[in-house]
Amino acid sequence: MAAALRRGAAGGPRGLRALMRCEMQRSRWCLITSHKLYSSLYDPNEKTFEKLLIANRGEIACRVIKTCKKMGIKTVAIHSDVDANAVHVKMADEAVCVGPAPTSKSYLNMDAIMEVIKETRAQAVHPGYGFLSENKEFARRLDADEAVRIAREIGYPVMIKASAGGGGKGMRIAWDDEETREGFRFSSQEAASSFGDDRLLIEKFIDNPRHIEIQVLADKHGNALWLNERECSIQRRNQKVVEEAPSTFLDPETRRAMGEQAVALAKAVKYSSAGTVEFLVDSSKNFYFLEMNTRLQVEHPVTECITSLDLVQEMIRVAKGYPLRHKQADIPINGWAVECRVYAEDPYKSFGLPSIGKLSQYQEPLHLPSVRVDSGIQQGSDISIYYDPMISKLITYGSNRAEALKRMEEALDNYVIRGVAHNISLLREVIVHPRFVQGDISTKFLPEVYPDGFKGHKLTDLERRELLATAASLYVTEQLRSQRFLGTQRIPIAKSKRSSWELSVRLGDGVYPVAVSKESSSFSVEVDGMKLNVTSEWNLALPLLSVTIDGTQRTIQRLSRNASGDTSIQFLGTVYKLQILTKVAAELSKYMPEKVAEDTSSILRSPMPGAVVVVSVKPGDMVSEGQEICVIEAMKMQNSMIAAKTGKVKAVHCKAGDTVGEGDLLVELE
Numbered sequence: 001m002a003a004a005l006r007r008g009a010a011g012g013p014r015g016l017r018a019l020m021r022c023e024m025q026r027s028r029w030c031l032i033t034s035h036k037l038y039s040s041l042y043d044p045n046e047k048t049f050e051k052l053l054i055a056n057r058g059e060i061a062c063r064v065i066k067t068c069k070k071m072g073i074k075t076v077a078i079h080s081d082v083d084a085n086a087v088h089v090k091m092a093d094e095a096v097c098v099g100p101a102p103t104s105k106s107y108l109n110m111d112a113i114m115e116v117i118k119e120t121r122a123q124a125v126h127p128g129y130g131f132l133s134e135n136k137e138f139a140r141r142l143d144a145d146e147a148v149r150i151a152r153e154i155g156y157p158v159m160i161k162a163s164a165g166g167g168g169k170g171m172r173i174a175w176d177d178e179e180t181r182e183g184f185r186f187s188s189q190e191a192a193s194s195f196g197d198d199r200l201l202i203e204k205f206i207d208n209p210r211h212i213e214i215q216v217l218a219d220k221h222g223n224a225l226w227l228n229e230r231e232c233s234i235q236r237r238n239q240k241v242v243e244e245a246p247s248t249f250l251d252p253e254t255r256r257a258m259g260e261q262a263v264a265l266a267k268a269v270k271y272s273s274a275g276t277v278e279f280l281v282d283s284s285k286n287f288y289f290l291e292m293n294t295r296l297q298v299e300h301p302v303t304e305c306i307t308s309l310d311l312v313q314e315m316i317r318v319a320k321g322y323p324l325r326h327k328q329a330d331i332p333i334n335g336w337a338v339e340c341r342v343y344a345e346d347p348y349k350s351f352g353l354p355s356i357g358k359l360s361q362y363q364e365p366l367h368l369p370s371v372r373v374d375s376g377i378q379q380g381s382d383i384s385i386y387y388d389p390m391i392s393k394l395i396t397y398g399s400n401r402a403e404a405l406k407r408m409e410e411a412l413d414n415y416v417i418r419g420v421a422h423n424i425s426l427l428r429e430v431i432v433h434p435r436f437v438q439g440d441i442s443t444k445f446l447p448e449v450y451p452d453g454f455k456g457h458k459l460t461d462l463e464r465r466e467l468l469a470t471a472a473s474l475y476v477t478e479q480l481r482s483q484r485f486l487g488t489q490r491i492p493i494a495k496s497k498r499s500s501w502e503l504s505v506r507l508g509d510g511v512y513p514v515a516v517s518k519e520s521s522s523f524s525v526e527v528d529g530m531k532l533n534v535t536s537e538w539n540l541a542l543p544l545l546s547v548t549i550d551g552t553q554r555t556i557q558r559l560s561r562n563a564s565g566d567t568s569i570q571f572l573g574t575v576y577k578l579q580i581l582t583k584v585a586a587e588l589s590k591y592m593p594e595k596v597a598e599d600t601s602s603i604l605r606s607p608m609p610g611a612v613v614v615v616s617v618k619p620g621d622m623v624s625e626g627q628e629i630c631v632i633e634a635m636k637m638q639n640s641m642i643a644a645k646t647g648k649v650k651a652v653h654c655k656a657g658d659t660v661g662e663g664d665l666l667v668e669l670e
Helices: 059-070 087-091 111-118 138-142 144-154 177-195 252-268 300-307 311-320 402-412 422-430 434-438 445-449 461-480 583-591
Strands: 005-009 021-022 053-054 075-080 094-099 122-125 158-160 171-176 200-204 210-218 222-234 237-244 273-281 288-292 336-343 362-363 371-376 390-398 416-418 500-507 508-521 522-527 529-537 547-548 551-562 566-571 574-582 602-604 610-615 628-634 637-642 647-652 667-668
Touching: 053 059, 059 087, 075 087, 087 111, 087 628, 094 111, 094 288, 111 138, 111 610, 122 422, 138 583, 144 158, 144 177, 144 200, 158 177, 158 529, 171 177, 177 200, 177 628, 177 637, 210 252, 210 311, 222 252, 222 300, 222 445, 237 422, 252 273, 252 288, 288 637, 300 311, 300 336, 300 371, 300 390, 336 402, 336 422, 390 402, 402 416, 402 551, 422 574, 434 445, 434 461, 461 508, 461 529, 461 547, 461 551, 461 566, 461 574, 500 583, 551 574, 628 667
Parallel strands: 005 200, 053 075, 053 122, 075 094
Antiparallel strands: 005 021, 158 171, 158 200, 210 222, 210 273, 222 237, 237 336, 273 288, 336 390, 362 416, 371 390, 500 508, 500 574, 508 522, 522 529, 529 547, 547 551, 551 566, 566 574, 602 667, 610 628, 628 637, 647 667
16 A cells, blocks of 8 residues: 655654665565465464455465465455356355456456455455466555564554655554554555555654654745744644644753754755654653654644744745745744644544534634634534544734733633534643643643543532532523513513522532522522622623633633523533522422433444444454444544444444444444
8 A cells, every 4th residue: 555665763862864765575476474375384373364365266266265274364255246156255264246257347456356355354465376466556555564564673663654644644653563554554544535645654653752843944045944843742643732832841952953953954855935844852852853744834823923924925935936034043932822723523532533513603712812713614614524623723822831821721711613512621621731831741641641531621629619600690590581571661570579599400420409699780609508609791692601700700601501401511611511400390300210321332333423434344243342343434534443342243234435423323233
């Protein structure tokens, strides 16, 4: 699948070594292995492959199958429709038709054969002779073993990544041979799907580093500048989520050394335009060249904020042939900028699985100071499965980092996105986390901070009381509003002497008695024996609501409510589901039947909307816990769906090419 695998060698301390390019060896045999297929002696303890596909027919196919049987290797035969009863078909453990009689439509049909390899999960291919045995294109599609060889040569762990890639697509970390084969398969497929180019790179993976990049700008007259650095260490699935400029980690000496080497690289290749040289930086400030992106980066706005340069304008000037207008000494670091990538994703699923839908309500926080939003959508826009799930880039600027982060916190609270799931809660939790605030970050920040996955904001006791008090005040406000009735001349408010309410509020697994008293324009709310004063304009028609609780201002969003007392409130970035009942209704609710939870251990539902790429099982198959059942592609990322337990497949409800929605039933086990 890759015409060439490039290995990026880690540079020494503050060093930049040349990239080594490894051209893959073209073998006449597509099966690249150190095992001698035609040896007459078989060591039962010697592990080779569990399943092998024979891309041929007739005598040679039978010959290969015989040896595989001696070695305990299961075989997959391919055949044309007229060869359905051929000997090699009967001898093989599995057989799949790849087309009609003409060889160009069957035994030479590479696309069909590659699909069979995926469906049957064959680990190796033997082409026999003739047909595709000397076809370089077919060999190119089957070189996972060469990737393993290169990975071993570099030394694990390694990073497998798309040569033409970006945005984290077509990237996998591999810690052993098996993960290299799997990573090769998924990365090449994602690369072809996203970029139309399935070439891959393999490079050394440096564990637990910081990801810091240098923005460069060069013209056609031999001039080049470095525009300081961006810290891009907060990542999930190798994709950047939060970026900032400058970095809290670099000292002036390291910044200068990285900048000078980035400029040296740009000049060495006679580069002109804006570009980014990416580095991995270890705890001792040793930096290692990663790659150069010869394009505008998603995170370029933070550089623009601290340098006051318009990078797109500079690129256009350079393209026209104008020389740079600035010298290195003219490039400042003024203030601090932070960027959050706002995605249509559910952060509670693997830190962000795609979500699709129509933006039923959308409001950017541009009313706040020093906030920039780069977006290409509006209210009513559709988020589909076919493209990147990014909604916008949210950027805040401050005279220092603390100010920029505070403004980001406010901006996230004031960002209204309805109709799709989004990652606002994750972004907010990251920027207020003590480790992030202290600058103690690396590319492993998310899995280290949330080892069991992201669960949303964990309320303190005081924050829980604030949420309960706010929810109860909203409930009472609506009760008072519902007392309005139509009159003959106007809409008078019914005179009611009632000024207190006893409520029961369910939050998570807890049920809390809450007492609310109306006092002029505010509410006095008692929760856990503590009284809180809650004040707001209580304009329930607006998507945002500013509430002051004992002097602390909070911006909240009420997302939904119903007649059963259920309500959803976005508070401190996280959406909380509550049920608010009167004391009498709460006492009667215990007589209501409880909904029995679905047993999910025997079923596999799609965790996201997407397209089925391959289904690896059929009814009657035995599967093991953790075994791949199918692959779902969503927004150009391929995701392997695995069995939750060991069992027999009862039914398969999807096939390759199907479009599925979140929650759709894929496979049932007995």
